[in-house]
Amino acid sequence: MFKVRTIEIMVGVFVAIGIAALFMLAMKVSNLSSFAQQEGFHVTARFQNIGGLKVLSPVSMSGVRVGRVTAIHYDQGSYEAEVDLVITGSYDKIPVDSSASIFTSGLLGEQYISIEPGGEERYLKQGDRIKLTQSALVLEQMIGQFLFSKAAGDTTQ
Amino acid sequence: MLNWLQRLGRGALDNFAGLGRASLFLGHTLSGLPSVLAHPRRVIAQLHSIGVLSLVIILVAGLAVGMVLGLQMYNTLVDFGAEASLGPAIALTLVRELGPVVAALLFAGRAGSALTAEIGLMKASEQLSGMEMMAVDPMLRIVAPRFIAGVLALPLLSAIFSAVGVLGGYFVGVGLLGVDDGAFWSQMQSRVDFYDDVLNGVIKSVVFGIIVSWVALFQGYDTVPTTEGVSRSTTRTVVYASLAVLGLDFILTALMFRDV
Numbered sequence: 001m002f003k004v005r006t007i008e009i010m011v012g013v014f015v016a017i018g019i020a021a022l023f024m025l026a027m028k029v030s031n032l033s034s035f036a037q038q039e040g041f042h043v044t045a046r047f048q049n050i051g052g053l054k055v056l057s058p059v060s061m062s063g064v065r066v067g068r069v070t071a072i073h074y075d076q077g078s079y080e081a082e083v084d085l086v087i088t089g090s091y092d093k094i095p096v097d098s099s100a101s102i103f104t105s106g107l108l109g110e111q112y113i114s115i116e117p118g119g120e121e122r123y124l125k126q127g128d129r130i131k132l133t134q135s136a137l138v139l140e141q142m143i144g145q146f147l148f149s150k151a152a153g154d155t156t157q
Numbered sequence: 158m159l160n161w162l163q164r165l166g167r168g169a170l171d172n173f174a175g176l177g178r179a180s181l182f183l184g185h186t187l188s189g190l191p192s193v194l195a196h197p198r199r200v201i202a203q204l205h206s207i208g209v210l211s212l213v214i215i216l217v218a219g220l221a222v223g224m225v226l227g228l229q230m231y232n233t234l235v236d237f238g239a240e241a242s243l244g245p246a247i248a249l250t251l252v253r254e255l256g257p258v259v260a261a262l263l264f265a266g267r268a269g270s271a272l273t274a275e276i277g278l279m280k281a282s283e284q285l286s287g288m289e290m291m292a293v294d295p296m297l298r299i300v301a302p303r304f305i306a307g308v309l310a311l312p313l314l315s316a317i318f319s320a321v322g323v324l325g326g327y328f329v330g331v332g333l334l335g336v337d338d339g340a341f342w343s344q345m346q347s348r349v350d351f352y353d354d355v356l357n358g359v360i361k362s363v364v365f366g367i368i369v370s371w372v373a374l375f376q377g378y379d380t381v382p383t384t385e386g387v388s389r390s391t392t393r394t395v396v397y398a399s400l401a402v403l404g405l406d407f408i409l410t411a412l413m414f415r416d417v
Contacts, residue, residue: 007201007202007205008201010205010209011201011204011205011208011209013209014204014205014208014209014212014310014313015204015313017212017313017317018312018313018314018316018317019313020320021313021316021317021319021320021321022313022316022320022355022359024320024323025252025316025319025320025323025355026351026355028323028342028346029248029252029319029320029323029345029346029349029355030248030252030346030349030350030351030354030355031346031347031349031350031351032351032355056347056350058347110347
């Protein structure tokens with residue numbers, strides 16, 4: 001009888017460790033914990049070029065993460081990329097004339113949206129659109145422009 | 158020439174017959190599952206010998222693999238100044254691939270071979286036919302509980318493997334090599350997706366659990382009932398199960414992580 005009891009206890013410990021490991025993988029290793037605080041309000045922004053922005057990319061203000069990208073699609077009417085953002089509910093004082101820019105964290109890091117607050121007294125709410133946007137910097141384009149202006153400068157001399 | 162052709166033909170027929178017997182065996186096992194769920198005690202005893210006793214090797218191997226991953230990836234990443242990516246690199250490697258696969262390989266070696274030897278010896282000592290004489294179906298009494306225990310144990314073991322591996326990588330990366338603690342975890346959380354990465358890893362390990370238990374139980378049940386036959390079946394279990402796990406892993410990876 002004692003033997004059966006120890007075996008059952010050990011199996012119980014094994015299953016508990018296994019579930020604890022899964023729980024750790026879910027909460028500590030993966031992004032499940034950040035899904036819980038997904039509630040917030042949705043806003044959209046249109047960009048000429050989104051570069052390497054992806055769904056789930058962070059949205060930050062002054063470097064503090066305030067939300068994430070939920071969807072990206074191409075708008076055929078305006079020939080621009082339309083990006084849906086969800087902003088955490090507690091950050092509800094973002095002026096309507098704020099501007100959104102796509103930056104890269106570090107030289108090779110992932111791309112994120114940074115929101116610069118404007119001066120308006122009305123605040124963004126569910127379904128609004130951020131009208132002032134700045135596209136991602138495309139390195140190839142910049143190099144191309146630099147080479148072009150360099151070449152133009154050379155011929156005028 | 159004709160003899161050679163005959164040997165080839167017989168070999169092919171034998172293989173097909175083996176595959177057919179294995180499929181019938183799996184069907185028979187699956188049909189026994191409902192009655193096993195009515196007696197969970199039998200599964201618990203098997204979970205002990207299959208799962209609990211495999212725990213030590215899984216813990217040690219997971220820790221070792223995680224620590225080695227931490228060391229090696231750090232050496233490469235530090236050249237690009239990207240050592241903050243150590244966390245996601247270790248976690249993705251473990252959760253997607255190494256956790257399920259290495260745990261399944263160890264499981265085939267540690268638990269699969271034991272299952273084959275146990276059932277093979279039962280057959281060799283005519284315990285299985287004795288049971289049939291007493292109108293006890295050995296498929297229900299012996300095979301099905303072990304099958305369920307294997308399918309339940311492997312996902313838990315591979316989750317433990319991945320979790321311990323991430324901790325091992327953390328100790329080496331953050332503790333010894335000086336990667337930033339916050340960057341390690343926050344980069345990991347932003348890059349590892351629960352559904353795409355963790356759950357797909359769990360699905361992989363469930364599939365591997367089915368495959369390894371199936372191969373091990375079938376090899377034991379189908380063994381030539383002699384000492385030599387049992388030893389040969391035990392070897393075959395480890396070889397076939399490992400090859401099946403590696404082959405299936407490639408297919409599953411190709412299906413799951415095509416666009417991630």
